[in-house]
Amino acid sequence: MEHTNPFVPYAPDRYDEAEMIRRGREFFEHVDRRRSVRFFSDEAVPRECVELAVMAANTAPSGAHQQPWKFVLIGDAETKRRIRVAAEEEERQNYEGGRLTPEWRTALAPLETTSDKGYLEVVPWIVVCFAEKYGLRPDGARVKHYYVNESVGIACGLFITALHTMGLSTLTHTPNPMAFLSEICSRPGNERPYILFPVGYAAPDAEVPDLTRKPLDEALVHF
Template sequence: MADAAFGPLDFTALPVDEVRARARAAYEELNRRRSVRDFSPQPVPRSVIEHLVLAAGTAPSGAHRQPWYFVAVQDSALKVRIRELVEAEERRTYMERMPDEWREALAPLGTDHVKAHLTDAPWLVIVFREKYGVKPDGTHVKNYYVTESVSIAVGLFIAAAHHAGLATLTHTPNPMTALRELLRRPANEEPLVILPVGYPAAGAQVPVLTRKPLHQIMQVDVP
């Protein structure tokens, strides 16, 4: 295998005070991010969604395979069909599959099988994980750390959407095959998450939550 091509890193070292200020500003901005279930019908330009996907596509990935694909849905009829698929599975989950412990965990959030955000939001972005690559001759190419790589890309998408002044919500789809077929994606892909994207509705409500403090999520060195 030929050696990979390398080039100079485009990087400018900043004064430590500016690094500290930027880190604090990033935290303060992201700490205002909330998952939203009440969306406004206010349109969002396609170019905004494209730049959010480009931002997500800067994520690191195993062996640089970039094993992700983003399907952006704006069509109202298609959103209705997606909602129908999702709600049918969610109804079965809430009524038949969900253990009591899970119900108790979700109770403070007030969620149920009704997913109005899937038709209310101006855009749905369905993120697919590419289980393996396919060469032009049909042979398979192994991908590495697929779920980890795509999950990082989803995180960057959410952060970029918040930075742009938009709201999102993560929904993990159960009708994997049906959703893939509806969106005409190949067999080597499966949906990992659905992200409604748009402006929050006027008067949108969110649960009053507390995030874990630093000492509960970070350790420095080993005591």
């Protein structure tokens, strides 16, 4: 088949049925051990680990291959404190100020979350993923991006999985509204905050809610 644009051969690995199932089960068991963490150690984490997780995120499929994401890595103590203060201010409006609806409070109750986000100063790294609403050419002209939310969501999923694979923990923190992150991280107007990730080792005494995940027969429908 002739192409107008450059193409390269692609030959993904193939396995027999038993090996496919073994590898799939092994991967499921690996990711099934992943949990969102709110109790972190202040132990240092190599910067390269976060960079590798972002490299994994960069392998995500995206609309028209426009890769509409930007990851901002923060390790400076003062910046982490600014983020904590701003995040807690927004969260107090949610938890103590009445922005959370009764239904939302009921849904959150099993997690026992509060407006206290002290872990943002404990972790060695904070990573903020920004979604690029549109691209910018060197001359300032806008470039339309397609399927931004879907693309960035997939990239963030790979980022989380890569951290877990390296033995690190994180949490998908989405303080609402998140505009303060654009200011603190000095991001341009074509980007909007998508998810804030505290990144580090789980604290030795970390606890997580005793939750169960949706079983296969509720997640999968056969036709």
